Amino acid sequence: MxxxxxxxxxxxxxxxxxxxxxxxxxxxxxxxxYATDVVKASAREYPYTEGCVTVSGIDLxxxxxxxxxxxxxxxxxxxxxxxxxxxxxxxxxxxxxxKLPDSRHRQVLRLRYIEGLTIEETAGQMGYSARQVDRLQKEAIQSCRGMSC
The missing domain is CATH 1.10.287 (Helix Hairpins)
Structure with a gap:
């Protein structure tokens, strides 16, 4: 894996x-x-009134x-x-x-990998320094490994 x-x-x-x-x-x-055509048809039940029906399908x-x-x-x-x-x-x-128990770990992984933000952008969103985000990201990945993610 x-x-x-x-x-x-x-x-x-x-x-x-x-x-x-x-x-x-x-x-x-x-x-x-696709082919489309208009054909004459009648109602299925009495009084069998005549009308037009549009038929469409793959043209073969x-x-x-x-x-x-x-x-x-x-x-x-x-x-x-x-x-x-x-x-x-x-x-x-x-x-x-x-599944991660720590909210900070979930946030950092979500922002980094699901949202696709850079470390600096993630730091700005979370109110942390880029260094803290890097450390949190490493912790979160370690936590995932421990949970057999």
């Missing part, structure tokens, strides 16, 4: 990758060729369009699976941070 410090250092990058994958998923969904009329749709669907599936894995990992790391 990787070192907790290395895992925590990955957290801001995981969040960024999750955002990129989410944007990619939306872009791929928009690229799927051309072989090339079908292959393109399958390609996009495959990429979409891969990215969705990867995003879900990253979300689980990031959530797991956040739960471990929340």
């Amino acid at each position: 990787p070192d907790i410090a290395a895992q925590l250092a990955q957290l801001p990058h995981l969040r960024r990758e999750i955002s990129q994958l989410t944007a990619d998923i939306e872009r791929l969904r928009d690229a799927i060729p 009329t051309a072989t090339e369009a079908r292959r393109y749709s399958l390609e996009i669907s495959h990429k979409l599936s891969e990215r969705s699976i990867r995003r879900d894995q990253l979300l689980d990992l990031a959530d797991s790391l956040e739960r471990e941070i929340n």
Whole structure:
């Protein structure tokens, strides 16, 4: 199992990758060729009045369009699976941070790794010196190791 410090250092990058994958998923969904048409239809029950219904779905009329749709669907599936894995990992790391008994340790790890702040920015938020934040961060990571985070 990787070192907790290395895992925590990955957290801001995981969040960024999750955002990129989410944007990619939306872009791929928009690229799927859809067809829409308006057709005449009647009500399912008596008095069977006639009306119009809009029907839409994936356009699979051309072989090339079908292959393109399958390609996009495959990429979409891969990215969705990867995003879900990253979300689980990031959530797991956040739960471990929340288990720490010391509030200062939780704060410093949350600000540093979840919020992605620098040591100086974290010090400003917490009202400590950068040196104190560095010491607290090391203590928090040691505390995580002791809890088998």
